[in-house]
Amino acid sequence: MLSFNFVLMTIVGCGLATWLSRVLPFWVLRKVKLSPRVIEFLSFVPIVIMSALWFENLFHQHLGHLPTIDFPNLIASVPTVFSAIISKSLLVIVIVGIISLAVVRYFI
Amino acid sequence: MDDILDTKTAVKDTLPTVFGYIGIGIAFGVVGKASGLNTIEVLLASLITYSGSAQFVMVGLLAAHAPFITIVFSVFLVNSRMILMSTTVARYFKNESLFKNILIGTLLTDESFALSMSKQNYTNGQLNFEWFNTANLLAYATWAISTLGGALIGNLIGDPEKWGLDFALIAMFIGLLYLQLISDKALNLNLQLIMIGIVLVLMYIGLIFIPSNLLILVVTIVACLLGVILKHAFF
Numbered sequence: 562m563l564s565f566n567f568v569l570m571t572i573v574g575c576g577l578a579t580w581l582s583r584v585l586p587f588w589v590l591r592k593v594k595l596s597p598r599v600i601e602f603l604s605f606v607p608i609v610i611m612s613a614l615w616f617e618n619l620f621h622q623h624l625g626h627l628p629t630i631d632f633p634n635l636i637a638s639v640p641t642v643f644s645a646i647i648s649k650s651l652l653v654i655v656i657v658g659i660i661s662l663a664v665v666r667y668f669i
Numbered sequence: 670m671d672d673i674l675d676t677k678t679a680v681k682d683t684l685p686t687v688f689g690y691i692g693i694g695i696a697f698g699v700v701g702k703a704s705g706l707n708t709i710e711v712l713l714a715s716l717i718t719y720s721g722s723a724q725f726v727m728v729g730l731l732a733a734h735a736p737f738i739t740i741v742f743s744v745f746l747v748n749s750r751m752i753l754m755s756t757t758v759a760r761y762f763k764n765e766s767l768f769k770n771i772l773i774g775t776l777l778t779d780e781s782f783a784l785s786m787s788k789q790n791y792t793n794g795q796l797n798f799e800w801f802n803t804a805n806l807l808a809y810a811t812w813a814i815s816t817l818g819g820a821l822i823g824n825l826i827g828d829p830e831k832w833g834l835d836f837a838l839i840a841m842f843i844g845l846l847y848l849q850l851i852s853d854k855a856l857n858l859n860l861q862l863i864m865i866g867i868v869l870v871l872m873y874i875g876l877i878f879i880p881s882n883l884l885i886l887v888v889t890i891v892a893c894l895l896g897v898i899l900k901h902a903f904f
Contacts, residue, residue, distance in 0.1 A: 565707075570737065572713050603756060608856070610783070613884075616872040624878065
């Protein structure tokens with residue numbers, strides 16, 4: 562059994578580590594002016610991170626070997642992408658996504 | 670989405686994304702309880718650590734009786750991509766007070782980041798404290814409540830994945846990615862499509878030898894560098 566004190570210490574330690582990576586850039590950027598090259602670099606962050614967060618879920622990792630494909634997530638992604646193109650509404654996209662995966666899991 | 674940045678619009682913009690993390694929050698509550706934490710500890714993890722996927726890592730390592738330093742460092746690595754997101758967002762708040770900057774940073778998440786980047790395409794590159802803070806607070810409250818809910822009903826619902834809810838988050842990223850794609854005026858559409866292809870290839874190759882939690886950060890840095898090079902060479 563884990564002691565409450567150790568769990569609490571870990572929660573606070575992890576919270577602090579996370580908080581610093583979230584807040585330090587806000588603090589530093591008030592004093593430092595970014596070069597145009599860095600701003601250009603940052604302009605790619607949104608599209609790259611969003612793609613990466615999606616693709617991470619399309620594979621299963623086996624370190625040292627090729628990743629395998631997560632077929633339910635891949636198949637459910639197809640109607641989700643179409644619903645995005647057609648509706649351009651986040652709510653519709655999320656609902657279509659949930660239903661898609663539920664249907665896929667029902668058949669697989 | 671429109672160009673208004675008041676509280677009401679923020680709630681309207683954020684609500685669809687909330688569905689993305691209700692399922693994950695419940696899942697965290699269930700997993701946390703199953704890993705040997707009590708309800709209070711599960712709730713505190715969401716209120717204090719507040720870091721989505723990294724909380725699962727934390728709980729997993731706690732259950733494995735890993736040392737304190739190992740857990741904190743792992744969580745830092747998993748969340749280090751936040752540094753890039755914070756740096757991107759901070760530029761929109763340079764003229765606000767330090768206090769407001771710290772508040773925005775403290776509650777910044779993958780979801781509110783992605784949503785804000787989508788939003789600023791509709792507002793001519795503007796974001797304000799009122800809109801962002803509302804989006805952040807709504808996300809924070811939803812995360813805490815759904816985690817608590819998951820911890821309380823944990824034993825009843827069993828595996829949260831069987832409800833398809835875990836896909837809500839993925840669907841949200843797909844949606845935000847598409848909205849970004851069609852509305853980002855700073856980057857050429859073809860370049861953006863090429864970037865998505867590059868990320869796919871980098872993720873696939875990276876998964877072979879980089880632990881997935883660290884991979885997002887590595888891929889983001891490499892892909893953004895490639896993007897800058899491509900933009901100057903061909904666009």
